[in-house]
Amino acid sequence: MTEKYCIVLVTAPETDARSVARALVQQDLAACVNILPNLTSVYRWQGEVEEDIEQLLVIKTRRDALEALKAAVVEVHPYELPEIIAVPIVDGLKGYLDWIDESVLLQ
Template identity: 40%
Template structure:
């Protein structure tokens, strides 16, 4: 296992995803971000099934920055309860993983 992580964040639209990604990059909390616009989400919310078009933000970073990423995203996010989760990167191309580590604080 590497010290690298993949973060998965949902946002209500591409503009919010871009702004969050830009701020995370400026703060050197992530090495890069991918934005997937217009996904259709179904979910439980306040006891009912809800639906929404959302934008997915995928970020690459290091494990020790997870809490700072959560704090930054929550401070900017328009959702009451934003989806912010992390997955460990088990393995990958060493030059790419080294690049992630070199680009974040």
């Protein structure tokens, strides 16, 4: 069992999801980003109940890259307060976890 790795969940508008995902992979902060389309988000923002169609980014990375990844999301994301939630990966296929190690490079 390990908590060296994590999955980071980020929602984004359809128009921006791909560019956020590409930025994270290009900056070596994520090994892979899956984009799940047509997510309906209902949330409270500035006292009002809002509803938007978004896309969910499922980001595979290492925990030691998390702070840099959060900073990169904030920089490229169009929202004033983007959703960034990290969930530990407690186990996985060794070869896949090794691939995350090889793909995520801290500057």
